[in-house]
Amino acid sequence: MAEPVLYVIATPIGNLGDLSARAVSLLGEVDLIAAEDTRHTGRLLAYFNIKSTLISVHDHNEVARAEMIIDQLSQGKRVALVSDAGTPLISDPGYALVRRVREAGYQVSPVPGCCAFVAALSAAGLPSDRFMFIGFLPARRQARLKSLEELVGQSCTLVFYESTHRILDSLQDMIEVFGPAREAVVARELTKTFETFRQGALAELLAWMQADSNQQKGEFVVLVRGAEPVVPDDESVDPRSEAVLRLLADELPPKKAAALAAQITGVHKKRLYELLLQRS
Incomplete structure (x- = not known):
C-alpha cells in the first residue's frame, strides 16, 4: 500500500x-x-x-x-x-x-x-539575479499607492500580478510612484494564443495599452526594473524619501510638507524644501 x-x-x-x-x-x-x-x-x-x-x-x-x-x-x-x-x-x-x-x-x-511569474521573468529581459515577487496589489487606490511607496527604493526587479479590471489603474499608480521613465515589461496571456510581451518605460506601456483595448484583456504579469542604487552624499535624497515628500506636497503647503517629510524620513527639512522649490 x-x-x-x-x-x-x-x-x-x-x-x-x-x-x-x-x-x-x-x-x-x-x-x-x-x-x-x-x-x-x-x-x-x-x-x-x-x-x-x-x-x-x-x-x-x-x-x-x-x-x-x-x-x-x-x-x-x-x-x-x-x-x-x-x-x-x-x-x-x-x-x-x-x-x-x-x-x-x-x-x-x-x-x-x-508558474506565471517565473515564466514571465525568464523571458522579460530584465535583471533576474535578484527579484521580489509581490503578487496582486490591493484593490483600493490608497492602499495600492502605499504598497508601491514601500517598494520605490528596492533595487531588485519587482514582479506583480494584475487583472483585466485594474491593469490601467495599476500602471497609472506605478507611474505616479516610480516615475514615468522607469523601465518595465508587461507580459500578457502567457502560453496562450495571444501571448504578448511589451517592454518600455511605464508611461509608454500605459499609452500603448490605452490605445488598444485588446491589450487590456487577459491575465497580466507586470515586471518593473529596480531603482538605481543610491550614491549617498550630502545633497542627495533617496527615492523613498522623495516619494513621501511628493505625496505630502500634494496635500500641504511646501514648508509643512517638507517639515513633516523630514520627521518621517530623517532627511533635513531644508534639503526637502529646496527640492520642492526646484520642482515647482
Whole structure:
C-alpha cells in the first residue's frame, strides 16, 4: 500500500501541453484531488481522461477541508492539491492546508511545473539575479499607492500580478510612484494564443495599452526594473524619501510638507524644501 502523501501539483497556465507526464500520472492515481474550482479543474481532468474524485478547497473552506484531508491521509490515502492555473499557493489558496498537513506529520511533496511569474521573468529581459515577487496589489487606490511607496527604493526587479479590471489603474499608480521613465515589461496571456510581451518605460506601456483595448484583456504579469542604487552624499535624497515628500506636497503647503517629510524620513527639512522649490 502506498504511503499517504499530499502532492502539490502545478497545472498549466494556458497551454495544456505544459502539464508534465508525472503530474498526469499522479492525478490519475491519487484517491482525491483538492481543487480551487472543481469545474475548472474538471475540464482539465476530462481533457486527460482522468477520473479521480474532486473536492473544492478555497479561501472560505480551507481550514475545514484540511481536517477532512488529514482524515483521508490517516487512512493511508493519497491526495493532490491543485489551483486553477500554475503552482498552488502562489497568489492562491493552500497555505493553511499545507501547514496543517505538515503539522499532522504527513508528507507534502511538490510536483513542479508552470508558474506565471517565473515564466514571465525568464523571458522579460530584465535583471533576474535578484527579484521580489509581490503578487496582486490591493484593490483600493490608497492602499495600492502605499504598497508601491514601500517598494520605490528596492533595487531588485519587482514582479506583480494584475487583472483585466485594474491593469490601467495599476500602471497609472506605478507611474505616479516610480516615475514615468522607469523601465518595465508587461507580459500578457502567457502560453496562450495571444501571448504578448511589451517592454518600455511605464508611461509608454500605459499609452500603448490605452490605445488598444485588446491589450487590456487577459491575465497580466507586470515586471518593473529596480531603482538605481543610491550614491549617498550630502545633497542627495533617496527615492523613498522623495516619494513621501511628493505625496505630502500634494496635500500641504511646501514648508509643512517638507517639515513633516523630514520627521518621517530623517532627511533635513531644508534639503526637502529646496527640492520642492526646484520642482515647482
